[in-house]
Amino acid sequence: MVQGITEPLGSIYAPLMQVYGGQILAGISPGHGGQQLEGIPVFDLVEQALLSVGVVDTSVIFVPPYQVLDAALEAIAAGIRQLVLVTEGVPPMDMMHLCRVAEASETLVVGPNCPGIIVPGQILLGTHPAEFYTPGTVGLVSRCGTLTYEVARELSQAGFGQSIALGIGSDRIIGSTFQQWLQILDEDEQTEAIVLVGKIGSDSEEVAARYIIEAIDKPVVAYIAGRTLPQSQYTGHAGAVVSSQIAGLGDEIGTAESKIAALKQAKVPIAERPSQLPDLLKQVLKSSTKTSAKS
Amino acid sequence: MVQGITEPLGSIYAPLMQVYGGQILAGISPGHGGQQLEGIPVFDLVEQALLSVGVVDTSVIFVPPYQVLDAALEAIAAGIRQLVLVTEGVPPMDMMHLCRVAEASETLVVGPNCPGIIVPGQILLGTHPAEFYTPGTVGLVSRCGTLTYEVARELSQAGFGQSIALGIGSDRIIGSTFQQWLQILDEDEQTEAIVLVGKIGSDSEEVAARYIIEAIDKPVVAYIAGRTLPQSQYTGHAGAVVSSQIAGLGDEIGTAESKIAALKQAKVPIAERPSQLPDLLKQVLKSSTKTSAKS
């Protein structure tokens, strides 16, 4: 299902998703009920669409930023338990509210400000350019947008197809964490290795590194963007500094150094450039085959 | 536990509850932490009290009306799952909020504007005057305050002691329904018969009567106050009329006639006066013994 199908982004991407093979059963756009968009029926309300098209697993949301919370709550109230929020600029207060409701209802929320999910060759739930992706066994999870495409393209060109690829969102408050997706990829039978793409700012990669040590068995390689950016350009306001300091995280959280150190501790090889990722994958897959052969 | 122990009502009733035998482990009153009230230690915060006194089953709340919601949420956040709200005048919006949280956390809320619960001879959680109650086998559930005392007194004087007696609250929005308590009393091993005390206004007795038909096996007798009151004195505003009309309940909901008709349909004998309740109890207990003997 696509909420906001008549919005600028929705009307571009919904047909692309439909063409890719994901079954786009319905589009939602209040006031446009009864219309069609390239063969996709449009409804005024989510619950109305469900009455007509039956069970829907996932809703991809393209509505304007201040309407994202409402669209997501509408989908959750209608029983949909997977949401992809593409829209950029959702206020943090709305995301906090949504995260509380999502936790209580066990809803998986991807985004906001993200390209969504692609299972190459099968289904597209978001904006990933299909041409960069090929089916395969590498799980790709990223905190970036277009950089995810870049990495996927490098992987595909080097013969590393993807089992699932997704961007969890570039905003500071997002619906699902690296940890959740590392766990999903770790359990996914199609996935043999995981590529993690991070960037400076926030403590996402540091927390993910700790989680990899604790819970992830499959090999992970990583790329971190922003290693050469002067620090003053990305540190947040005083409150954020205070926040990370009193949380015992220290001043250095969020820097490339901090992230790389944490990932190294988790024995995650780190690429110097996206084009180096295939080499690292070859290495970890080789040694992991050895390890499995041993055990 | 008693929240609002230094408030006017709290300071009167907490010692009475303590004397009655219920273990009042702690009182809460922000700013008064470290004090004592007739031997009951006072704390600033619920969670602080729990650290000191261990597990608490129930909190009885006497704080001012606009602080009831916060006190209740504080108790729920600290893991307390039974609340008695004595205070009158809690705004409905606060109660709606509290009911949502209570449902999600499976918390039993009695009140507001109620005398609470008494298990005669054992425990007092509220304001029931102990002298009117005696231990026994009649469950007493009421939507009134002082009238509950009156009924208990009549029962006790006629030799019908009580297993549990409680007022669920006189306000229009209350935390628990007649149905919930009828079910509890129906399942309670000490209880052989149930006395239901209602009054005009709202649809509580009508709904309870339907529930009795569906789910209650033990004999129930009832008393309804307000049979002679002219109707214009209790009907609510237009919105309530619209509300009950569109809910398909008709205009007559809330009148004594409507309640008595509903209860008669549920084969619940109705007392003309509180002092008639013991006679009705004798009759229903006799016939229920006969029925059990037959079956």
Next chain:
Amino acid sequence: MDLLEYQAKQLFHEMGIPVLPSQQINHPQDLKGLKIPYPVVLKSQVYTGGRGKAGGIRFVENTIDAVAAAQTIFNLPITGMYPAVLLAEAKYDADRELYLAVILDWSARRPLLLGSQRGGVDVEATIGAMQQVVVDQEFSPFYARRLALKMGLQGELIRSVSAILEKMYQLFLQKDLDLVEINPLAVSSAGELMALDGKITANDDALGRHSDLATLQEKIPHQIKTKMLPRDLADTTLVELEGNIGILCNGAGLTMTTLDLVYKAGGRPASFLNLGSEYRHNNSPEVLRERIQRGLELMMQSKNLKVVLVNTLGNVMLCRQTAEAIATHLQHQAGSRVVPFVVRLVGDQFDEARQMLRTLNLPLFHNLDEAIAEAISLSK
């Protein structure tokens, strides 16, 4: 607490709900300074429906007509109430008229959104076509769209009507309202919306945290030329009836029971006063005694009064305060007309109270039925 139409519209305006340009008229002469262009509608500001049918709403084309019409409306009682204020408002050409409301569903313990495509004066039709949506979790605008669809609205009206409902809900939540209603919500031929009439009922228990609403009540000059209607039993107002037995009780259920028993035994209450439940946070001995004494004074003003029946029971302070208040009252009354008291007091400090009242030679009862029998026999 009900707000008058013009007060409700003020709140609508603050919330961004469209209302017509209007002006408050305290006196017919105010119309000479009217800033709204004619034609204008003059509306009686009373707390009741059916104003149109009663002649409380008039269209006027010029100042002379307006002043005359205002004089008529000021002197026109509607269900017994005279307006202290009129509202002068621009005229509006409605293409259709909708009904919208947000109320509390006391039974479901949830807010309810109500809507009908048949708004306007015909309440029966409105109710017949009424749709409802329960707001079962925290409100979000999709609940409003859900109602709009149920009402059968289509296209742009889904968005525009649900946007109005959203604002009504915000008002409802922010101001602790029992009811917020727009009837009719006019739809112009261009699809524009306008709240032509509105009703707001604020929750009395919550007025203490909304000083803006509480002061609205004070702003209205109290020219309402009618007796106050009896209030809810939970209040301590004295309610007057036709008989000769004055009844004083504590708690609504007990008060109703006492009335029921008196009627049933053939007695006729002159008035009743409910002292209120024991669960008021700020109950103090002083407040309670004061309330009893003032209640008794009011009760004595009835010339039919032949006997006072006091029936209170409860815990702590109650019996003693009741006894003390009665004693004080009787001392003050000494010399004037003497009305006999029948007192039924049960509670903790009964002995002490009994002592006190015995010295006043008042008949004292434990048993309610007996007290009632005695009161009735004294009233004959």
Next chain:
Amino acid sequence: MDLLEYQAKQLFHEMGIPVLPSQQINHPQDLKGLKIPYPVVLKSQVYTGGRGKAGGIRFVENTIDAVAAAQTIFNLPITGMYPAVLLAEAKYDADRELYLAVILDWSARRPLLLGSQRGGVDVEATIGAMQQVVVDQEFSPFYARRLALKMGLQGELIRSVSAILEKMYQLFLQKDLDLVEINPLAVSSAGELMALDGKITANDDALGRHSDLATLQEKIPHQIKTKMLPRDLADTTLVELEGNIGILCNGAGLTMTTLDLVYKAGGRPASFLNLGSEYRHNNSPEVLRERIQRGLELMMQSKNLKVVLVNTLGNVMLCRQTAEAIATHLQHQAGSRVVPFVVRLVGDQFDEARQMLRTLNLPLFHNLDEAIAEAISLSK
């Protein structure tokens, strides 16, 4: 968006948080009309901490001193910023100084209450004694009391400080703030509380629904005599650096990666511009083209610029718009200084874009590493 102290205090006042009587001073001469009795504190209104140590806060006893002090402060840069406004405020005798804040904990995705008994100027001590409470469910005042207790407050201060926190939280929630801070919150010897300094950061993404906050920014005369600080990468502002390669990308991650790769390969960026992600709701071809063109114009202002590296990839419209914008730009530039372009375009409409750029004789790449190598060789 950061608010200045006097703006934050205005919001505190509206919310019922106690602040001192104060007056906004736009010019030293304004002090002649001062309505606050002396002694008075004059405070530089700049978006930065450490004003006291820098000399931006002065106590004055009379008008002559005040005017002189104001002139000094207006001409005193603090971390490079000059104040456009001063705040004149009454003096206050504090017995103790606390720190209170409400912030967003981005990582936990929850609001965080912060408090310390050691407020005031010594930030190190404040942070050392900092206590925190996560607001994990919907806020209720007990969270504030929880913080007050953790801070070690006792008696009446528990209630009074948590009442202030409650109001800070309301402000935080109602206005979509990233941060609301009171430091110091003075406690007088009588136990009264007073917010002596405050800081509010509004969330930029939410400004669109808070017109009152958005207009605050406009109200400040833009006299800040400093270069604008580089904004967050998500913004489309051109960020200037020291080198000679101009970089234009779409998306923060891709921009950072391109910068990283250029540095690593020995190149030196002159500036970079992030066109933003593809996930803006209102992205349109026109907006995108406009943004690219304006970005390129800004980039050309750098005299060191030797080459422009364009690296964009994505879906739909992007490639075509980028190619069109570059073409238009080059047409406009025709005749003036010619800076070579290295363009890496990958995406759906690549063929079309390639066609367009080939006619302009621009080197075009699929592979990022190759494009970077070419750009660096052109920059040498």
